Amino acid sequence: MSKMHVKLTVNGQEVEGLAEPRTLLIHFLRENLNITGPHIGCETSHCGACTVDMNGKSVKSCTLFVAQANGADVTTVEGLVNEDGSLGVLQEMFREHHGLQCGFCTPGMITRAHRLLQENPAPTEEEVRFGMAGNLCRCTGYQNIVKAILASADVLNAQKEAAE
Numbered sequence: 660m661s662k663m664h665v666k667l668t669v670n671g672q673e674v675e676g677l678a679e680p681r682t683l684l685i686h687f688l689r690e691n692l693n694i695t696g697p698h699i700g701c702e703t704s705h706c707g708a709c710t711v712d713m714n715g716k717s718v719k720s721c722t723l724f725v726a727q728a729n730g731a732d733v734t735t736v737e738g739l740v741n742e743d744g745s746l747g748v749l750q751e752m753f754r755e756h757h758g759l760q761c762g763f764c765t766p767g768m769i770t771r772a773h774r775l776l777q778e779n780p781a782p783t784e785e786e787v788r789f790g791m792a793g794n795l796c797r798c799t800g801y802q803n804i805v806k807a808i809l810a811s812a813d814v815l816n817a818q819k820e821a822a823e
């Protein structure tokens with residue numbers, strides 16, 4: 660199959676490459692770019708382990724062709740660190756509140772939570788649970804993930820207030 664030229668911004672860097680029209684965004688990220696944080700946990704678009712942020716939306720990168728991401732701005736968990744390379748707030752709170760065990764769902768969880776807190780900066784527990792419903796976890800039972808996200812909201816809101 661002939662390949663097409665794609666160009667996108669990933670974690671703030673312009674990248675380009677050749678991909679078949681059928682190449683999924685998750686495979687392009689993992690195989691062409693070596694960005695292996697986003698994972699593949701299903702073939703039916705349920706698990707959300709492949710979640711990335713694209714043009715300000717949470718998308719499941721297993722259910723999108725890279726051709727559709729041509730020109731897009733994509734962020735993965737690798738891009739959610741602080742500028743000095745230290746853990747971002749969500750990453751730190753997932754660690755502190757034990758929001759992960761095997762870690763397989765975590766890149767998708769954190770990337771989705773990043774967008775959720777922009778959609779709703781002060782969510783209730785119920786809103787967090789509903790807002791994260793597209794992301795499955797086998798290990799945690801979700802409770803500590805919810806705690807980590809609520810704690811992140813508090814930290815981010817306190818940071819915002821301090822900056823004002």
Ligand code: FES
Binds near residue numbers: 698703704708719
């Ligand atoms: S790999 Fe399961 S939703 Fe994308």
Ligand code: FES
Binds near residue numbers: 759761763765795799
């Ligand atoms: S930490 Fe193992 S699947 Fe979520």
